[in-house]
Amino acid sequence: MIQWSFIGGTSEVTGSRHLLDTGEAKLLFDCGLYQGTRKEADEFNASLGFDPADVDEMVLSHAHIDHCGNIPSMTRKGWRGPIHMTKATGDLVPIMLRDSARIQEADAAYLNQKTSRRGLPQVQPLYTTKDAEAAIPLIQTHHYYQPVPLAGGVELIHVDAGHVLGAGLASLDIPRSGGRPPLRVALAFDLGRYNLPLLNDPVQIEDPDILIVESTYGNRLHAPAANARADLRDAILPPLERGGKALIPCFAFERTQEILFHLAALRDAGELPRVPVYVDSPMAAAITQVFEHNHAYLDPDTRDLQEKHGQVITRDWITFTESIDESKAITASGHPAIVLAASGMCENGRIRHHLKHGIENPRNRIILVGYQAINTLGRRLQNDEKQVYIFGDLFQVKAEVMSLHAFSAHADKLELFRYIRKAHAKHIFLVHGEQESREALAQMLKTNLHSDHVYLPNNGDVVDFEALVS
Numbered sequence: 001m002i003q004w005s006f007i008g009g010t011s012e013v014t015g016s017r018h019l020l021d022t023g024e025a026k027l028l029f030d031c032g033l034y035q036g037t038r039k040e041a042d043e044f045n046a047s048l049g050f051d052p053a054d055v056d057e058m059v060l061s062h063a064h065i066d067h068c069g070n071i072p073s074m075t076r077k078g079w080r081g082p083i084h085m086t087k088a089t090g091d092l093v094p095i096m097l098r099d100s101a102r103i104q105e106a107d108a109a110y111l112n113q114k115t116s117r118r119g120l121p122q123v124q125p126l127y128t129t130k131d132a133e134a135a136i137p138l139i140q141t142h143h144y145y146q147p148v149p150l151a152g153g154v155e156l157i158h159v160d161a162g163h164v165l166g167a168g169l170a171s172l173d174i175p176r177s178g179g180r181p182p183l184r185v186a187l188a189f190d191l192g193r194y195n196l197p198l199l200n201d202p203v204q205i206e207d208p209d210i211l212i213v214e215s216t217y218g219n220r221l222h223a224p225a226a227n228a229r230a231d232l233r234d235a236i237l238p239p240l241e242r243g244g245k246a247l248i249p250c251f252a253f254e255r256t257q258e259i260l261f262h263l264a265a266l267r268d269a270g271e272l273p274r275v276p277v278y279v280d281s282p283m284a285a286a287i288t289q290v291f292e293h294n295h296a297y298l299d300p301d302t303r304d305l306q307e308k309h310g311q312v313i314t315r316d317w318i319t320f321t322e323s324i325d326e327s328k329a330i331t332a333s334g335h336p337a338i339v340l341a342a343s344g345m346c347e348n349g350r351i352r353h354h355l356k357h358g359i360e361n362p363r364n365r366i367i368l369v370g371y372q373a374i375n376t377l378g379r380r381l382q383n384d385e386k387q388v389y390i391f392g393d394l395f396q397v398k399a400e401v402m403s404l405h406a407f408s409a410h411a412d413k414l415e416l417f418r419y420i421r422k423a424h425a426k427h428i429f430l431v432h433g434e435q436e437s438r439e440a441l442a443q444m445l446k447t448n449l450h451s452d453h454v455y456l457p458n459n460g461d462v463v464d465f466e467a468l469v470s
C-alpha cells in the first residue's frame with residue numbers, strides 16, 4: 001500500500017502538508033502554516049489535519065513559514081520524531097520558528113487585551129516559543145544528493161529546488177510488494193526559477209512515476225530574472241539624486257539577501273552612489289549570516305566574490321541595525337539612503353516606522369519588490385491609494401510608489417511547463433496554487449503534453465499511488 005494524503009496546500013498557496021502511509025510507516029512532508037482569515041486559519045492550524053502521534057518521521061522542503069511554520073503545533077502535542085532537511089534549511093528553521101512563535105504570542109496578547117476589556121474568555125497562542133524550541137533538537141540535516149533512509153524502507157534524496165537557500169526537491173523511492181522496483185515520487189512543492197542570483201537552477205528529477213508540483217504562477221509570466229538588477233538601479237537612483245530615501249519593504253529571508261547582492265554588484269560596477277545602505281531587521285541580519293555560512297549552497301558564479309571579499313553579500317558599507325535607537329536614527333536622518341526593512345507587505349516590522357516618517361516626503365520612493373497580498377498596506381500602496389493608515393493614523397502618500405516585477409522565487413507558467421515536460425512523469429498532481437492558476441496550468445499540460453494523467457487534488461483527498469501506477 002502506498003497511500004498519499006493531500007492534507008493542505010492544494011488549491012491555496014499556504015499550509016503545505018502531505019502524509020505518506022506505506023502500511024509500515026507514516027511520513028509527513030512539510031507542516032506549513034495556513035494563512036487566511038483568522039477563524040479558518042486558527043481551526044486548520046490547530047487541528048493539523050492528522051494525528052501527530054501516528055507520524056514516524058518528517059521531511060521538510062524548505063524554511064518558508066507556509067511549509068515549516070506549523071511544526072511547533074506538533075511538538076505542542078508532544079510529537080518528538082526526526083525532521084529531515086538540508087543543512088542550510090536546518091540553519092534557517094530555528095530563526096523562522098522562533099520569529100513565528102513570537103508573532104503567535106504577540107497576536108494572542110493583542111487579542112486578549114481586547115477580549116479582557118469586554119469580559120470575554122482569553123485565547124491561547126497557536127503555539128509558544130517553548131513549542132518552537134522543542135522542535136529545534138529534532139532537526140536532522142543532510143546535503144543535496146545524499147541518500148537518506150527513512151522509516152518503512154523509503155529512500156529520500158534532496159536536490160536543489162533553486163527557490164530559496166537550502167530548498168530541496170525530494171525524490172522518494174518507496175518499496176513495492178511482489179518484487180517490483182520501488183515507486184518513485186518526486187516532490188516540487190516550491191519550484192524555483194532559472195538564472196536567479198545567488199541560487200543554482202532547479203535540478204531536474206527525471207522519469208518519476210508520480211510528480212507532485214506547485215502551480216502558484218500557473219497562469220502568469222514574470223519579467224525575466226535577468227532584468228532585476230537594472231530595474232532595481234533605475235528605481236533607486238531618482239530618489240537618491242533628489243536627496244531622498246529609497247525605502248524597500250523586504251522579506252527578511254531571501255529577498256533581502258538578493259537585493260543586497262544586487263546592490264553590491266551595482267556599487268562594484270560604479271553604478272550606485274556611495275550612500276548609506278541600512279538593513280533594519282535583526283532577523284534579516286541573522287539570515288544573511290546563514291547565507292555567508294553556507295557558500296557551498298550558492299551558485300558557483302559567486303565563488304570569485306567569496307575569494308575576493310570572503311563574503312558574498314555582506315560589505316562594510318552595509319549597516320545591519322539591531323537596536324530600536326539605531327532604527328530611529330535612520331528615520332530621523334534627512335540624508336539620502338537606501339533602507340531595507342521587513343515585512344515585505346508592510347504589515348509588520350520596522351518598515352512601518354520608516355513609512356510613517358517617510359511616506360509624506362515627495363523626495364522619497366517606496367520600491368515594492370515582492371508579492372503584495374490583498375488587504376495589506378503594501379497592496380494599498382501598490383494600488384496607488386493616496387491616503388493610508390499606519391499605526392492607526394492617516395497619512396497622505398506623497399512619496400512615489402513603484403513596483404518591480406522581475407523579483408520572484410517561484411517558477412512562472414513557462415518555467416513550470418519546462419520542468420514538468422522534462423520530468424516525463426507518468427502522473428502529475430498539481431498543488432499549491434489558486435484554483436484558477438492550477439486549472440490554467442492543467443489545460444496547458446493536457447494540450448501540449450497530450451497527457452490525461454494530470455490531477456488537481458483537494459485538501460483531504462487520499463490517493464493510492466500503487467493502484468494508480470500498476
Ligand SMILES: [Zn+2]
Binds near residue numbers: 062064163164190
Ligand atoms: Zn517557498
